[in-house]
């Protein structure tokens with residue numbers, strides 16, 4: 001039984017749900033709250049002696065190199081969340097290559113380590129992105145959310161799909177699926193984010209236990225802004241986006257504390273690289 005923990009490192013104003021109201025060009029004009037929120041997460045993880053994978057946005061790494069170095073120095077895995085947080089299927093292959101390779105280089109320069117993991121913004125992965133990631137020497141992608149209910153999630157059509165959570169889709173390249181809970185033939189997202197904030201903790205906990213009974217791995221994700229009920233409120237966005245972004249922000253910290261107390265989590269890298277290879281890097 002293995003549970004894997006991931007944090008997608010981006011600031012509150014970079015989220016897809018707020019894009020209607022916040023233009024990419026105006027990011028610099030908003031108050032950055034990522035450092036304070038990451039420091040809280042690092043403290044909670046340290047209290048339980050737990051290590052995680054942090055998928056860092058290149059834009060954030062460029063503004064906060066010391067913060068990324070601090071995460072790395074505390075023993076967590078640094079992985080890549082692209083540079084500009086654009087939906088992968090909205091970019092040409094050339095643009096995607098540019099976005100992801102610039103972010104990877106930045107993170108490798110900051111940490112002095114090799115970056116092997118990638119997660120697409122909003123899980124917007126595509127077939128051609130997988131080929132590009134593997135050509136850039138990534139070793140895994142963790143962006144596949146096999147849920148049909150959500151219109152923004154990506155799809156993979158050219159790779160073999162099976163019932164495993166972690167599988168080798170190309171030579172030396174792994175896919176790490178986000179976890180879901182199967183109920184009455186429906187696949188419910190059970191991996192974190194809004195669903196973690198919305199569903200009462202004891203039910204969420206039962207779901208994880210049931211997933212771990214049926215599958216080899218459980219994968220959880222969360223964002224720093226989800227720990228921040230004091231973040232500025234954006235009003236002129238669609239109601240369902242508002243719900244997704246703002247529901248139960250004040251509950252995240254306590255729920256997360258219980259989660260990392262009840263389950264023993266590891267970073268993704270630990271199961272992708274054999275111990276020997278991990279030490280060599």
Ligand SMILES: [Zn+2]
Pocket residue numbers: 008010081085120121122
């Ligand atoms: Zn993101």
